[in-house]
Structures are given as structure tokens and as C-alpha cells.
Amino acid sequence: VSSRMVRWPLLLGVAVLLCLLLAVPADGKDKASGSGSGDLADVDGDDLLEGVIGDKEAEAALDEALGEDDDDDGEDDLDSDDDDDSDGDDSDGDDDEEDEGEDxxxxxxxxxxxxxxxxxxxxxxxxxxxxxxxxxxxxxxxxxxxxxxxxxxxxxxxxxxxxxxxxxxxxxxxxxxxxxxxxxxxxxxxxxxxxxxxxxxxxxxxxEPMTAEEIAESRKEAEAEFKNMDADSDGHVTEPEMLAYVRSQEKQEAEADPERIPLTEAETLESVTELFGELDQDRDGKVLFPEFFEVQYDVPRQRQDEQPSEGGSPKIAAQAA
Missing domain, CATH: 1.10.238.10 (EF-hand)
Known part of the structure; x- marks a missing residue:
């Protein structure tokens, strides 16, 4: 019994020693590997790039590497939406043009x-x-x-x-x-x-408005034509007088140009009735020269009496007088 008591502590000591010998290399290996991996794992990306490029550039580079969208991309998305809306507005104009083309x-x-x-x-x-x-x-x-x-x-x-x-x-x-x-x-x-x-x-x-010279020249032509229409020379033209004048003019033009197709009687009556209605502005059944000159020659009444003068316009000459 005493010999067994002696061997047991000895065996226990040997076992502890073996465990210690095996534990020392294992711990050393773990510490070495742990310290190396721990140093790399604890290094932040920004810290890694800092000193090589600026902080903002580092952040942008990391974001790009990670595939993250920045605020600018969001704005671009909004811009694209705006472009779509503007395209919609343009399409309305295109639709109008298409409708006109179809018509x-x-x-x-x-x-x-x-x-x-x-x-x-x-x-x-x-x-x-x-x-x-x-x-x-x-x-x-x-x-x-x-x-x-x-x-x-x-x-x-x-x-x-x-x-x-x-x-x-x-x-x-x-x-x-x-x-x-x-x-x-x-x-x-x-x-x-x-x-x-x-x-x-x-x-x-x-x-451009007519000059005084043009008005004076037009007045001469208008007075001659009005005089020919005013058959009884009473200073105004009636519808029968105008009808007779137009018939006479039609006859003269037909004789001068045989190939010309003259107006029929119905067409002549219709044209004279329409013209007389335009000239007789006060609807008194007669046309005075100012009415005739204004409508037929497009000369406003306030300018019908203008005469050409030397050294300035008629208005200036009148003021000087």
C-alpha cells in the first residue's frame, strides 16, 4: 500500500509537467496569430487610407468600393424624374401636331x-x-x-x-x-x-403710312372716278348711279379684252349692292366723296386734305402757318 501511495504523486506530477509542456507552444502560437489578426481586424478603412489621400476622397473611394449611392445619385434620380415630366409636356405639343396632320x-x-x-x-x-x-x-x-x-x-x-x-x-x-x-x-x-x-x-x-404726296395723287384719281359716277353732279352718288357706272366699265373692259369673261347681270347687281353698302357708312342712301375716298383708297378722313409742302410734313407746315 505504501508503494502505491508513492507512485501516485509521481504520476500526477509527470502529467502536470506534460500538460505544461504542451500548453506553452500552443499558447505562443495562439498569441502570435491572435495579435496579428487582431491588428488587421481593428484597423479602420479610413485610417488605412488617411495620409495617402484626403478624408473626403477616402470616403468616396470606400463608398464606391462598397457600391453605396451617395446624395448626388439621389439628386440625379430627381433630375431624371423632372426630365420625364418635361418630356410629358412636350408630348402634348406632339399630339396637337399629330391631330392637325390627321385632319x-x-x-x-x-x-x-x-x-x-x-x-x-x-x-x-x-x-x-x-x-x-x-x-x-x-x-x-x-x-x-x-x-x-x-x-x-x-x-x-x-x-x-x-x-x-x-x-x-x-x-x-x-x-x-x-x-x-x-x-x-x-x-x-x-x-x-x-x-x-x-x-x-x-x-x-x-x-408704312401714306405720304402727303401719295395722298394728293390718290385724291386726283378718286375725284375723277367719283365725278364719273355722279351722273347728275349733285355731289353724291346713289346706288343706281353706281350700278350704271359699273355696267359701263364692264362694257368697256369687255371691248378692250374680248377674251375676258364679263360679269353676269346678277353678279353685277350683287357686287354693286355689296360695294354701296360698304361705302354708305351713315346709311343715308348716298355716298359722299369722303366716304368713297376713305373706303376705296384707304385714306383716313383726318388725312384726306393733306397737301405736300416743302421743308417738312404738312402738319409742321400748318403749325408754322
Missing amino acids: TTKALKSEIEFFKAHDKDGDGHLTLAEYKGAMNVVHKDAQDEDAAEGGDKESDEPPPEDSMLESDFAEEDANKDGKLSLDEWLLATFHEDPQDEEEASDGEDDE
Whole structure:
């Protein structure tokens, strides 16, 4: 029993010594590896880059490496939204242009179909007879549309006179071959008279006013014309006097140009009635010279008596006098 008691402490001491010997290299290895890994793990990225590049640049570089969005990207997103909105506004204008284009296309197709419908022999041209038939249909359609809108049937205009249609046909026949091609028909249909455009425009204020010399010259012409209309020389022109004057002028022009197609009696009456209504501004049944000069020659009444003078305008000359 005593020998066993002696061996037990000895064995226990040997075991402790072995554990100590094994523990020392292991702890050294752990400490070495732990200190190395701990130093790298505890180093912040900003600290690592600091001293090489600036702090802001370091932050930007790290953000880029990490794939993070900065505030500028957010602003760009807002800008892109604004661009989308502006594109939406522009699209409204594009839609308006598309609508106008569609309307023009529909009108063009309608005219082509109308032309083909009245090209009875299908030769691609309208003869004078076919043209007259087409224009009478246009007139009838206009009357029917007016009646549908509540127009007065008693005020319906009569169909166009043959002479007027012949004159229009000759004018629209651009190459003077005695027939209208589709191109000539479309040109006449969609072409706007430059004179009508000028009258419809608001550019009258852009025109330079007449000089005193121009007014004086126009007055001479107006006085001569007014005198010829005033048959009884009583200082004013009545509607019958104007009608007689226009008939006389029509006759003279027809004799001077045999190829010219004169106005019919109905056209003459209509034009004189319309003109007299414009000239007779006070509606007293007679036209005085100031009314005639103002409307026919476009000279305001306050300037009708201006006379050219040397050394300045009429107003300056009048003030000096």
C-alpha cells in the first residue's frame, strides 16, 4: 500500500509537467496569430487610407468600393424624374401636331375621292362638263348643310352661273389643256390666295403710312372716278348711279379684252349692292366723296386734305402757318 501511495504523486506530477509542456507552444502560437489578426481586424478603412489621400476622397473611394449611392445619385434620380415630366409636356405639343396632320390627311383623301367620283369617264381628268357637275354638287351640299343648321331657305343662293364656273375652270387649268388633273384640282382646293392671306392678317399696323404726296395723287384719281359716277353732279352718288357706272366699265373692259369673261347681270347687281353698302357708312342712301375716298383708297378722313409742302410734313407746315 505504501508503494502505491508513492507512485501516485509521481504520476500526477509527470502529467502536470506534460500538460505544461504542451500548453506553452500552443499558447505562443495562439498569441502570435491572435495579435496579428487582431491588428488587421481593428484597423479602420479610413485610417488605412488617411495620409495617402484626403478624408473626403477616402470616403468616396470606400463608398464606391462598397457600391453605396451617395446624395448626388439621389439628386440625379430627381433630375431624371423632372426630365420625364418635361418630356410629358412636350408630348402634348406632339399630339396637337399629330391631330392637325390627321385632319389634313382626311381632307386630302376626301378631295381625292370627290374628284374620282366626278371623273365620269375615269381618265384622271375633269372636263368642263364634269367640273360644272362637281361644283353644283358642292353648292347643293352647302345649301343642305345651311338648312340643317336652321338657315333661311328663302335666302338660299342660286346655283353658280355657267359663266362663273367657266371662268373658275380656266383659272384652275394651270397648263391650259382644257381639262383639270387631280394635281390642279388639289392645288386649287388647298391653295390660299396670297391676297386673301394679306387681308386676313393683322399686319396692317406694320405698313408704312401714306405720304402727303401719295395722298394728293390718290385724291386726283378718286375725284375723277367719283365725278364719273355722279351722273347728275349733285355731289353724291346713289346706288343706281353706281350700278350704271359699273355696267359701263364692264362694257368697256369687255371691248378692250374680248377674251375676258364679263360679269353676269346678277353678279353685277350683287357686287354693286355689296360695294354701296360698304361705302354708305351713315346709311343715308348716298355716298359722299369722303366716304368713297376713305373706303376705296384707304385714306383716313383726318388725312384726306393733306397737301405736300416743302421743308417738312404738312402738319409742321400748318403749325408754322
